[in-house]
Amino acid sequence: MSINFDKALGISQQALNFRAQRAEVLANNIANADTPGYKARDMDFSEVLAAQAEKTTKGAFGLDVTNANHIEASGFDGLADSTLKYRNSTQPSLDQNTVDTQIEQADYAQNSVGFNASFTLLNAKFKGLVSAIRGE
Numbered sequence: 861m862s863i864n865f866d867k868a869l870g871i872s873q874q875a876l877n878f879r880a881q882r883a884e885v886l887a888n889n890i891a892n893a894d895t896p897g898y899k900a901r902d903m904d905f906s907e908v909l910a911a912q913a914e915k916t917t918k919g920a921f922g923l924d925v926t927n928a929n930h931i932e933a934s935g936f937d938g939l940a941d942s943t944l945k946y947r948n949s950t951q952p953s954l955d956q957n958t959v960d961t962q963i964e965q966a967d968y969a970q971n972s973v974g975f976n977a978s979f980t981l982l983n984a985k986f987k988g989l990v991s992a993i994r995g996e
Contacts, residue, residue, distance in 0.1 A: 871913075878903065878908045879974050885903060888901075890959070895957060899946050900958045900960070903944055907943050
């Protein structure tokens, strides 16, 4: 009997991937805090979780092919583009930059805590699988 890692690990792997992608987006916002006209972006965990749950219940992502010559979109991952939203500015700026460094740093720290929690949960699941394989 084989182990299905998707069922054994659940949503933990996707949560860890989301946290890593969000860390990149927030770091990019902080790096562009002084760039004129830069618009801050962020990702919403609840939207990503709902999209992953829908993908899990409906199966793999697929496209309607209307012509036999169309190329199938295998390996498509629209996660980052579909959930990446512009952040509303809390204070207007003269250069039209919407990055608030304090908010970005706080969100980055919160995301870091979430990443560590997701990693710890995933690690515990792997330890449980190893224990089950060893028969402990």
